[in-house]
Amino acid sequence: xxxxxxxxxxxxxxxxxxxxxCTGTSSDVGNYDYVSWYQQHPGKAPKLIIYxxxxxxxxxxxxxxxxxxxxxxxxxxxxxxxxxxxDYYCSSYTNSSSLRFGGGTKLTVL
Amino acid sequence: xxxxxxxxxxxVQPGGSLRLSCAASGFTCDTYAMSWVRQxxxxxxxxxxxISGTGDSTYYADSVKGRFTISRDNSKNxxxxxxxxxxxxxxxxxxxxxxxxxxxxxxxxxxxxxTVSS
Numbered sequence: 001x002x003x004x005x006x007x008x009x010x011x012x013x014x015x016x017x018x019x020x021x022c023t024g025t026s027s028d029v030g031n032y033d034y035v036s037w038y039q040q041h042p043g044k045a046p047k048l049i050i051y052x053x054x055x056x057x058x059x060x061x062x063x064x065x066x067x068x069x070x071x072x073x074x075x076x077x078x079x080x081x082x083x084x085x086x087d088y089y090c091s092s093y094t095n096s097s098s099l100r101f102g103g104g105t106k107l108t109v110l
Numbered sequence: 111x112x113x114x115x116x117x118x119x120x121x122v123q124p125g126g127s128l129r130l131s132c133a134a135s136g137f138t139c140d141t142y143a144m145s146w147v148r149q150x151x152x153x154x155x156x157x158x159x160x161i162s163g164t165g166d167s168t169y170y171a172d173s174v175k176g177r178f179t180i181s182r183d184n185s186k187n188x189x190x191x192x193x194x195x196x197x198x199x200x201x202x203x204x205x206x207x208x209x210x211x212x213x214x215x216x217x218x219x220x221x222x223x224x225t226v227s228s
Contacts, residue, residue, distance in 0.1 A: 003154065034212035038155070045205060045221060046147075046155065051214030089155050091213070097169045099145070099157035099213045 004029065004090055004102035011108040017078040020105045022090030023071060028100055030071035034093035037066055037075045040104075041086045050075060077107075085109040112136030112217070114206045119222030122196055130191040130222060132206030140164070140184035143209035146191045148202035149221075158204070160213070161189065174200075196226045 005023040012018040029035055035053045038046035048057050050066035065076045077084055090102040118130040146158040159170045159180040168180050179192040203223050207215035
């Protein structure tokens with residue numbers, strides 16, 4: 001069960017937008033709309049920011065949005081803020097009734 | 111306060127066993143599937159196991175299948191992870207997580223550290 005593919009790092013300046021990709025296969029991302037995204041600050045537990053591809057839990061700013069095309073899901077953060085600097089992980093349900101996470105992307109706000 | 115609190119982590123020798131516990135408070139966890147997710151030091155997240163709200167269905171990552179067992183006691187609002195045959199590669203922070211929908215985890219505990227070393 002290898003991890004979904006995410007870029008190791010992305011960066012952007014305050015106010016800009018960034019997009020993080022998450023590539024899987026037809027056995028996971030491409031076959032289910034159960035893609036989630038998590039934000040994790042150092043030493044903290046992950047926080048759910050997107051579920052079911054493009055839904056935001058209550059309290060998550062609308063600067064965070066998700067999408068999917070084929071086997072690739074994406075997280076877009078618009079209007080970058082300093083507090084957005086964190087690690088981001090995607091996850092997807094799979095056809096073996098398991099869950100795969102991405103390898104994680106470190107977001108640096110310049 | 112709505113929260114999950116893990117316990118039971120520690121240092122164990124290779125081949126040993128540990129039982130992790132997750133206590134839910136502020137909500138009735140029998141309505142929800144619950145999972146364990148781990149994170150090795152400096153590494154990414156790895157899903158370990160999930161149990162349905164009733165406890166009738168369980169699934170495991172290939173890396174722990176046959177060694178780990180997930181269970182729950184809804185009368186006590188608790189979830190457990192019995193870990194046998196521990197290996198060095200099982201060293202990680204283990205998080206308990208509540209399933210919102212479609213294996214999206216909207217609530218996480220603070221994690222409990224498991225170290226497998228001689």
